[in-house]
Amino acid sequence: MMDIAAIVESLKAQPGALLPMLHAIQDQLGHVPAAAVPLIATALNRSEAEIHGAIGAYHHFRREPGGGTTLRICRGEACQARGADAVANHARDRLGCDFHQTTADGTITLEPVFCLGLCASGPAVLVDEAGLHAGVTPAGLDALIHAARGQT
Amino acid sequence: MTITVYIPADSAAIAQGADRVAAALTAEAGRRGVAIRLIRNGSRGMFWLEPLVEVVTAAGRIGFGPVAAGDVPALFDADFLNGGGHRLNLGVVDDLPWLCRQDRLTFARVGITDPLSPDDYLAHGGLAGLRAALGADIVQTVIDSGLRGRGGAAFPTGIKWRTTRDAAAAQKYVVCNADEGDSGTFADRLLMEGDPFLLLEGMAIAGLAVGASEGFIYIRSEYPRAFEVMNQAVTIATGLGWLGDDVLGAGRAFRVRVRKGAGSYVCGEETALLESLEGNRPVVRAKPPLPAISGLFGQPTIVNNVVTLATVPVILARGAECYREFGTGRSRGTLALQLAGNVRHGGLMEKAFGLTLAELIDDFGGGTASGRPLRAVQVGGPLGAYLPPSLLDTPLDYEAFAARGATLGHGGVVVFDGGVDMARQARFAMEFCAIESCGKCTPCRIGSTRGVEIIDRIVADKDAGRIALLRELCEVMQGASLCAMGGMTPIPVLSALEHFAEDFQS
Numbered sequence: 042m043m044d045i046a047a048i049v050e051s052l053k054a055q056p057g058a059l060l061p062m063l064h065a066i067q068d069q070l071g072h073v074p075a076a077a078v079p080l081i082a083t084a085l086n087r088s089e090a091e092i093h094g095a096i097g098a099y100h101h102f103r104r105e106p107g108g109g110t111t112l113r114i115c116r117g118e119a120c121q122a123r124g125a126d127a128v129a130n131h132a133r134d135r136l137g138c139d140f141h142q143t144t145a146d147g148t149i150t151l152e153p154v155f156c157l158g159l160c161a162s163g164p165a166v167l168v169d170e171a172g173l174h175a176g177v178t179p180a181g182l183d184a185l186i187h188a189a190r191g192q193t
Numbered sequence: 194m195t196i197t198v199y200i201p202a203d204s205a206a207i208a209q210g211a212d213r214v215a216a217a218l219t220a221e222a223g224r225r226g227v228a229i230r231l232i233r234n235g236s237r238g239m240f241w242l243e244p245l246v247e248v249v250t251a252a253g254r255i256g257f258g259p260v261a262a263g264d265v266p267a268l269f270d271a272d273f274l275n276g277g278g279h280r281l282n283l284g285v286v287d288d289l290p291w292l293c294r295q296d297r298l299t300f301a302r303v304g305i306t307d308p309l310s311p312d313d314y315l316a317h318g319g320l321a322g323l324r325a326a327l328g329a330d331i332v333q334t335v336i337d338s339g340l341r342g343r344g345g346a347a348f349p350t351g352i353k354w355r356t357t358r359d360a361a362a363a364q365k366y367v368v369c370n371a372d373e374g375d376s377g378t379f380a381d382r383l384l385m386e387g388d389p390f391l392l393l394e395g396m397a398i399a400g401l402a403v404g405a406s407e408g409f410i411y412i413r414s415e416y417p418r419a420f421e422v423m424n425q426a427v428t429i430a431t432g433l434g435w436l437g438d439d440v441l442g443a444g445r446a447f448r449v450r451v452r453k454g455a456g457s458y459v460c461g462e463e464t465a466l467l468e469s470l471e472g473n474r475p476v477v478r479a480k481p482p483l484p485a486i487s488g489l490f491g492q493p494t495i496v497n498n499v500v501t502l503a504t505v506p507v508i509l510a511r512g513a514e515c516y517r518e519f520g521t522g523r524s525r526g527t528l529a530l531q532l533a534g535n536v537r538h539g540g541l542m543e544k545a546f547g548l549t550l551a552e553l554i555d556d557f558g559g560g561t562a563s564g565r566p567l568r569a570v571q572v573g574g575p576l577g578a579y580l581p582p583s584l585l586d587t588p589l590d591y592e593a594f595a596a597r598g599a600t601l602g603h604g605g606v607v608v609f610d611g612g613v614d615m616a617r618q619a620r621f622a623m624e625f626c627a628i629e630s631c632g633k634c635t636p637c638r639i640g641s642t643r644g645v646e647i648i649d650r651i652v653a654d655k656d657a658g659r660i661a662l663l664r665e666l667c668e669v670m671q672g673a674s675l676c677a678m679g680g681m682t683p684i685p686v687l688s689a690l691e692h693f694a695e696d697f698q699s
């Protein structure tokens with residue numbers, strides 16, 4: 042709780058502070074817990090409903106903890122044209138879960154993403170916040186999954 | 194003598210292993226006792242050659258690519274540091290046909306310089322635009338240049354700026370739209386990662402032009418590297434007095450803040466973007482009032498795309514006349530084309546308006562990556578039309594595209610081969626709209642969901658009778674949506690129906 046309160050306090054003076062706060066909280070905790078909402082609402086002089094409404098409008102923010110690693114597979118048209126559907130299907134099979142879900146062992150959350158700006162070299166995958174991969178084949182995806190589970 | 198070697202730190206290069214190549218190169222040079230100076234440049238925009246390693250020689254910068262970390266020892270054995278022969282040797286990079294046939298104005302420095310080196314920036318003509326702007330009628334120069342917004346709507350930039358300049362207010366804003374949500378586009382990303390000071394220079398000029406002292410750059414969260422680089426660039430530029438309380442000592446203030454989006458396509462729409470920046474739920478605002486008069490926090494605000502803003506320094510430095518000389522009809526200057534999808538040679542190609550799609554795809558792109566015949570091309574992102582091979586003679590200019598019911602959008606060109614199922618692509622367009630709609634207006638929010646259902650019925654029940662219903666729905670969405678999200682989603686759907694009718698009758 043200290044964490045959230047400190048983050049909210051440190052950012053509340055910024056113009057349009059909501060988005061920076063939500064990012065800082067999720068970066069710190071891996072998600073935006075419900076307990077953050079009243080703190081943010083008070084600091085920004087908004088209703089809790091407004092804050093809930095804003096959070097829900099963004100695909101990036103998560104209200105429940107995810108898996109240890111988030112695997113975002115690009116679903117954009119340019120990656121589709123380069124075989125991304127096969128990679129997406131392979132991911133669902135291998136992980137035993139669908140998009141927006143976490144594997145049974147809690148290690149990986151599978152998310153769709155609409156374009157990573159790697160559209161000439163897809164299929165593209167983003168691992169957590171900054172691990173960019175292009176030209177990902179089903180076998181390449183297996184390697185990313187192994188790495189995420191700490192296997193080699 | 195220390196030899197200078199360039200390896201891009203652009204996202205596309207890194208995603209293809211550039212960091213591993215850089216590490217292998219440094220290690221191998223150390224092992225061999227060879228002194229090299231490694232610079233992480235932006236990308237030249239030839240993504241099929243990434244990671245592209247360049248070595249500075251007396252003959253010019255010699256390229257090697259695509260290089261894998263495992264190639265590094267063999268490159269040293271072949272004396273690549275002196276331009277030695279090797280199967281990956283591409284010759285002088287500037288002479289490659291892909292590059293030397295372009296008109297690189299906005300992207301002139303990208304891939305050439307060290308993106309975060311102010312010295313490099315100045316040595317390659319940086320700040321010439323801002324310096325020229327200090328004594329110029331900026332708004333008139335931008336109007337005269339014919340520059341139109343590169344984010345998609347193609348509105349004349351100078352006219353928008355004049356509106357904001359003439360609006361009386363104590364506080365005005367410059368907002369850079371770096372949300373670049375369209376699949377098949379990466380020009381904004383390439384520019385921010387490869388020449389970030391140029392964007393800042395353009396924003397400072399915009400601030401001077403309209404009387405704004407505050408700027409925001411709104412970068413999508415899917416671009417972690419661009420966000421990082423732009424933040425560093427703002428810190429450096431502010432430290433040098435290029436930005437801040439007294440821009441270049443001219444007595445005018447312009448400060449820039451960088452903000453991160455959070456995965457929402459509609460946040461690229463300018464009014465939803467402003468709501469997002471203000472910390473509200475990002476829904477589209479009704480227009481009027483125009484953001485130019487009542488924008489961020491209710492103040493006069495210009496919202497412009499990254500490429501639009503980054504082109505302004507070129508116009509101020511070289512003159513409006515020089516810029517207008519490029520292009521055709523009412524499409525003046527250059528367009529940053531992004532060739533993507535199933536294409537052999539994909540990447541960024543900056544060229545005067547007027548090239549045809551066929552020239553772009555065949556001469557630059559080298560055809561499909563799969564080698565199978567091309568079947569469809571989507572231009573202008575998820576809200577753009579699917580064009581059949583018979584329309585590839587369409588010149589890349591705003592009016593020619595509009596005349597064919599299509600749009601250039603942000604310049605993304607996505608190539609599909611015969612494996613594509615156009616009924617599926619039409620369904621995807623509707624599904625994407627249903628996922629990304631801000632929900633404020635019914636035609637977009639509900640219409641897109643109904644659209645998915647109707648297409649499913651057409652395909653599953655082989656019920657072509659429903660095609661009339663789909664067309665009717667598209668008409669409602671086009672006519673009654675609050676913004677182009679719902680208003681343009683019918684474009685890919687209707688173009689698929691028109692040019693690829695057989696896929697709906699399977």
Ligand SMILES: Cc1cc2nc3c(=O)[nH]c(=O)nc-3n(C[C@H](O)[C@H](O)[C@H](O)COP(=O)(O)O)c2cc1C
Nearest residue numbers: 342343344370372373374461462463497498501677
């Ligand atoms: C659904 C939707 C998404 C958009 N996404 C973007 C975007 O990602 N980047 C952008 O520059 N413009 C985008 N636009 C266009 C903006 O609303 C606006 O026209 C543009 O930022 C103005 O800048 P410009 O005149 O320099 O093009 C989008 C529009 C709509 C309707």
Ligand code: FES
Nearest residue numbers: 117120157159160
């Ligand atoms: S469409 Fe996948 S990276 Fe752009």
